[in-house]
Amino acid sequence: xxxxxxxxxxxxxxxxxxxxxxxxxxxxxxxxxxxxxxxxxxxxxxxxxxxxxxxxxxxxxxxxxxxxxxxxxxxxxxxxxxxxxxxxxxxxxxxxxxxxxxxxxxxxxxxxxxxxxxxxxxxxxxxxxxxxxxxxxxxxxxxxxxxxxxxxxxxxxxxxxxxxxxxxxxxxxxxxxxxxxxxxxxxxxxxxxxxxxxxxxxxxxxxxxxxxxxxxxxxxxxxxxxxxxxxxxxxxxxxxxxxxxxxxxxxxxxxxxxxxxxxxxxxxxxxxxxxxxxxxxxxxxxxxxxxxxxxxxxxxxxxxxxxxxxxxxxxxxxxxxxxxxxxxxxxxxxxxxxxxxxxxxxxxxxxxxxxxxxxxxxxxxxxxxxxxxxxxxx
Amino acid sequence: xxxxxxxxxxxxxxxxxxxxxxxxxxxxxxxxxxxxxxxxxxxxxxxxxxxxxxxxxxxxxxxxxxxxxxxxxxxxxxxxxxxxxxxxxxxxxxxxxxxxxxxxxxxxxxxxxxxxxxxxxxxxxxxxxxxxxxxxxxxxxxxxxxxxxxxxxxxxxxxxxxxxxxxxxxxxxxxxxxxxxxxxxxxxxxxxxxxxxxxxxxxxxxxxxxxxxxxxxxxxxxxxxxxxxxxxxxxxxxxxxxxxxxxxxxxxxxxxxxxxxxxxxxxxxxxxxxxxxxxxxxxxxxxxxxxxxxxxxxxxxxxxxxxxxxxxxxxxxxxxxxxxxxxxxxxxxxxxxxxxxxxxxxxxxxxxxxxxxxxxxxxxxxxxxxxxxxxxxxxxxxxxxxxxxxxxxxxxxxxxxxxxxxxxxxxxxxxxxxxxxxxxxxxxxxxxxxxxxxxxxxxxxxxxxxxxxxxxxxxxxxxxxxxxxxxxxxxxxxxxxxxxxxxxxxxxxxxxxxxxxxxxxxxxxxxxxxxxxxxxxxxxxxxxxxxxxxxxxxxxxxxxxxxxxxxxxxxxxxxxxxxxxxxxx
Numbered sequence: 001x002x003x004x005x006x007x008x009x010x011x012x013x014x015x016x017x018x019x020x021x022x023x024x025x026x027x028x029x030x031x032x033x034x035x036x037x038x039x040x041x042x043x044x045x046x047x048x049x050x051x052x053x054x055x056x057x058x059x060x061x062x063x064x065x066x067x068x069x070x071x072x073x074x075x076x077x078x079x080x081x082x083x084x085x086x087x088x089x090x091x092x093x094x095x096x097x098x099x100x101x102x103x104x105x106x107x108x109x110x111x112x113x114x115x116x117x118x119x120x121x122x123x124x125x126x127x128x129x130x131x132x133x134x135x136x137x138x139x140x141x142x143x144x145x146x147x148x149x150x151x152x153x154x155x156x157x158x159x160x161x162x163x164x165x166x167x168x169x170x171x172x173x174x175x176x177x178x179x180x181x182x183x184x185x186x187x188x189x190x191x192x193x194x195x196x197x198x199x200x201x202x203x204x205x206x207x208x209x210x211x212x213x214x215x216x217x218x219x220x221x222x223x224x225x226x227x228x229x230x231x232x233x234x235x236x237x238x239x240x241x242x243x244x245x246x247x248x249x250x251x252x253x254x255x256x257x258x259x260x261x262x263x264x265x266x267x268x269x270x271x272x273x274x275x276x277x278x279x280x281x282x283x284x285x286x287x288x289x290x291x292x293x294x295x296x297x298x299x300x301x302x303x304x305x306x307x308x309x310x311x312x313x314x315x316x317x318x319x320x321x322x323x324x325x326x327x328x329x330x331x332x333x334x335x336x337x338x339x340x341x342x343x344x345x346x347x348x349x350x351x352x353x354x355x356x357x358x359x360x361x362x363x364x365x366x367x368x369x370x371x372x373x374x375x376x377x378x
Numbered sequence: 379x380x381x382x383x384x385x386x387x388x389x390x391x392x393x394x395x396x397x398x399x400x401x402x403x404x405x406x407x408x409x410x411x412x413x414x415x416x417x418x419x420x421x422x423x424x425x426x427x428x429x430x431x432x433x434x435x436x437x438x439x440x441x442x443x444x445x446x447x448x449x450x451x452x453x454x455x456x457x458x459x460x461x462x463x464x465x466x467x468x469x470x471x472x473x474x475x476x477x478x479x480x481x482x483x484x485x486x487x488x489x490x491x492x493x494x495x496x497x498x499x500x501x502x503x504x505x506x507x508x509x510x511x512x513x514x515x516x517x518x519x520x521x522x523x524x525x526x527x528x529x530x531x532x533x534x535x536x537x538x539x540x541x542x543x544x545x546x547x548x549x550x551x552x553x554x555x556x557x558x559x560x561x562x563x564x565x566x567x568x569x570x571x572x573x574x575x576x577x578x579x580x581x582x583x584x585x586x587x588x589x590x591x592x593x594x595x596x597x598x599x600x601x602x603x604x605x606x607x608x609x610x611x612x613x614x615x616x617x618x619x620x621x622x623x624x625x626x627x628x629x630x631x632x633x634x635x636x637x638x639x640x641x642x643x644x645x646x647x648x649x650x651x652x653x654x655x656x657x658x659x660x661x662x663x664x665x666x667x668x669x670x671x672x673x674x675x676x677x678x679x680x681x682x683x684x685x686x687x688x689x690x691x692x693x694x695x696x697x698x699x700x701x702x703x704x705x706x707x708x709x710x711x712x713x714x715x716x717x718x719x720x721x722x723x724x725x726x727x728x729x730x731x732x733x734x735x736x737x738x739x740x741x742x743x744x745x746x747x748x749x750x751x752x753x754x755x756x757x758x759x760x761x762x763x764x765x766x767x768x769x770x771x772x773x774x775x776x777x778x779x780x781x782x783x784x785x786x787x788x789x790x791x792x793x794x795x796x797x798x799x800x801x802x803x804x805x806x807x808x809x810x811x812x813x814x815x816x817x818x819x820x821x822x823x824x825x826x827x828x829x830x831x832x833x834x835x836x837x838x839x840x841x842x843x844x845x846x847x848x849x850x851x852x853x854x855x856x857x858x859x860x861x862x863x864x865x866x867x868x869x870x871x872x873x874x875x876x877x878x879x880x881x882x883x884x885x886x887x888x889x890x891x892x893x894x895x896x897x898x899x900x901x902x903x904x905x906x907x908x909x910x911x912x913x914x915x916x917x918x919x920x921x922x923x924x925x926x927x928x929x930x931x932x933x934x935x936x937x938x939x940x941x942x943x944x945x946x947x
Contacts, residue, residue, distance in 0.1 A: 062438020297543025308553020
């Protein structure tokens with residue numbers, strides 16, 4: 001029960017023990033950590049003295065849903081405590097935007113627009129962005145408005161004062177689903193797909209540090225642990241796409257619960273067969289996330305475990321690069337949108353894993369070839 | 379005086395409401411969706427199968443509903459609806475049921491109820507001891523993010539989400555629902571764990587909504603019986619304490635004290651909030667209707683898709699009831715052929731100057747000039763205006779319980795009708811919220827039934843392949859109401875048309891080409907800034923208007939989609 005001491009340590013000086021705390025998180029590498037250490041994470045968040053401003057652009061609200069899913073009331077309570085009359089989240093806060101005869105009415109206690117302006121003036125908040133930033137039509141950003149202002153402008157107002165920005169979800173990280181609608185001219189906060197130059201930060205000439213926590217939706221642990229880190233001032237080590245390495249370091253395929261079936265070449269060609277989902281379009285080899293060890297919804301399960309092919313929802317190319325979702329990776333030119341680093345990771349991964357190498361080699365060299373085995377029976 | 383709510387929060391982002399106030403009453407109202415997402419456009423020329431996963435990204439609150447509607451559209455295009463295995467349908471029922479339960483809890487406790495803890499009510503209720511007792515409960519339970527009920531709701535969502543995870547891998551965005559059935563094959567251990575989750579969630583719902591009674595006791599006297607049971611029960615509760623333990627769960631508390639008809643007119647209590655006078659419609663059959671597509675599959679192999687025998691195929695029936703609310707007759711049969719969409723007041727155009735289109739046909743051109751997107755002109759929303767025949771329709775829990783002639787709602791409406799001289803509308807913020815609470819309890823009962831009927835083994839998916847030139851539609855109910863997906867597959871086997879008409883497209887629709895307002899707009903007309911009328915200064919914090927709009931649980935993410943079939947550049 002050494003962790004109990006950690007809680008009180010955290011209360012006295014969160015920064016000092018953050019290393020230990022995070023090291024433990026990484027070592028356990030499972031949702032179990034967050035659940036058994038919720039009070040410690042909560043304390044880290046609560047004691048940081050920082051505020052969280054959470055803006056939502058063009059998206060589906062699924063990121064917020066997923067975080068509520070995480071449902072660690074201690075952590076949400078901690079977030080709530082920081083939010084006392086301060087933080088901003090349009091799905092959860094008491095306030096709303098009110099204009100009377102065109103002018104903002106009331107005060108920050110009731111009016112969300114006045115509240116947001118005040119927060120921006122004070123600065124030094126952690127800014128969480130959910131949803132993509134739309135520039136269309138004609139660069140106006142009017143395909144996504146809030147408080148009589150294009151969301152693009154709301155973001156541009158809020159970004160400079162942020163001590164750190166977390167792009168939550170694949171839309172905010174890379175543009176995500178919104179990027180499929182060309183007319184929307186959607187971009188993520190610091191990336192558009194794999195391009196930093198086309199990301200909102202570069203386009204608008206902003207320079208804050210941004211951490212990407214992608215996923216469609218993101219796992220709540222990813223956000224809460226990253227947030228705990230950021231709030232207590234620890235540098236978060238990120239990969240080439242701005243994602244914390246701690247969570248997005250290895251391919252889903254490497255420790256997929258159905259890996260045994262892959263190695264035995266027991267592959268299903270229709271759903272609910274219980275075997276490897278490769279022939280059904282699983283993109284687990286191209287998706288870098290710790291889903292298999294962390295699992296989802298309180299450690300209950302994950303996509304491939306429940307028989308759903310991985311759609312690589314954490315990758316910059318999602319969803320376009322991984323569609324059709326149910327077509328085999330190698331039967332389409334999937335490497336077009338995946339950079340060499342990523343491809344290399346797959347190959348390195350594959351060389352260790354032996355049995356998988358055949359398919360992966362074909363994938364890497366783009367050989368379309370005949371099917372080497374008929375999908376698993378049943 | 380002109381009040382604009384922008385953004386209206388505690389719902390999915392992007393809703394703007396503008397009302398004109400004259401002598402304290404709303405005389406005109408405009409409801410705007412401020413985002414264009416166009417998921418349907420993204421599906422064009424892609425594999426039809428991709429629709430199940432891509433359309434889930436329309437909404438993070440009801441992704442399983444979209445997956446179910448998309449799977450339904452594909453299955454109907456393949457003429458395979460009759461062969462989806464029973465076990466798959468039960469798993470879909472469970473996944474959808476979990477989603478409804480959490481969506482209702484999120485709406486009630488994170489969205490709607492916090493307005494009852496607005497400090498305005500502290501002042502309004504402090505003239506009597508009972509009022510002070512009531513305010514203490516409202517503040518302690520419903521304060522945004524801090525209230526006890528909010529905390530309980532989060533605990534309950536956690537239990538539900540675990541169940542969603544066990545069955546669907548994760549949520550939202552679970553990959554489990556696919557054309558032909560589901561991907562998951564729950565083991566006996568999974569089923570046992572699911573039972574535990576359902577019990578845990580149900581226990582919290584029981585404690586929150588009912589306090590003292592069990593869910594079965596409540597449903598037996600209010601749902602299975604005549605509907606009078608609820609009133610007798612409320613009258614028997616003590617007035618010296620309004621705690622849950624004494625029986626004042628959130629439902630009895632709401633049912634009693636948020637009704638002026640019950641608390642003031644009937645029982646002469648010194649404290650009430652008149653939500654039964656807010657958010658109603660003028661009584662006119664042509665002005666408004668209540669629409670449901672039917673939801674939850676029967677316990678057997680296969681299902682009958684929307685159309686002829688639809689009514690018999692679902693646990694909660696499809697149907698239409700017109701605004702006069704003649705509840706003694708059964709609901710009208712659903713005729714999907716009557717559904718049309720208008721773009722008169724929406725930032726879209728139809729080809730060749732047409733003003734309305736059936737969802738299965740038509741090309742919609744979104745506004746492509748920045749200047750054409752403003753909120754004060756003839757066009758003021760990214761939401762289209764669907765109509766049933768010519769009638770705008772409310773959809774959601776209230777419409778479902780009206781079309782199912784549910785006892786508690788019918789009984790409450792009859793009681794309200796008995797006081798018609800006092801001007802109580804039958805559909806209002808009060809009955810809308812009551813319906814959502816009652817449905818939450820019904821869901822707990824249904825979830826238990828489904829999980830008890832699920833066994834390990836069984837068949838979970840059949841093979842389906844949408845052929846070139848086929849077309850289909852999937853009509854189901856999402857937590858917020860009627861959800862339809864229309865699919866057409868071109869000669870090349872790719873999607874040639876896809877249309878989504880979501881519940882909020884109905885509820886938050888702007889004016890149609892006949893200049894008829896949508897349901898939220900209609901419900902706002904005649905509304906006031908607080909339930910006790912216009913109070914000086916209340917325009918800066920018009921709680922009455924918040925109640926009206928939030929009672930619909932609008933979800934703009936779902937509502938703002940359109941397809942442009944031909945892309946010329």
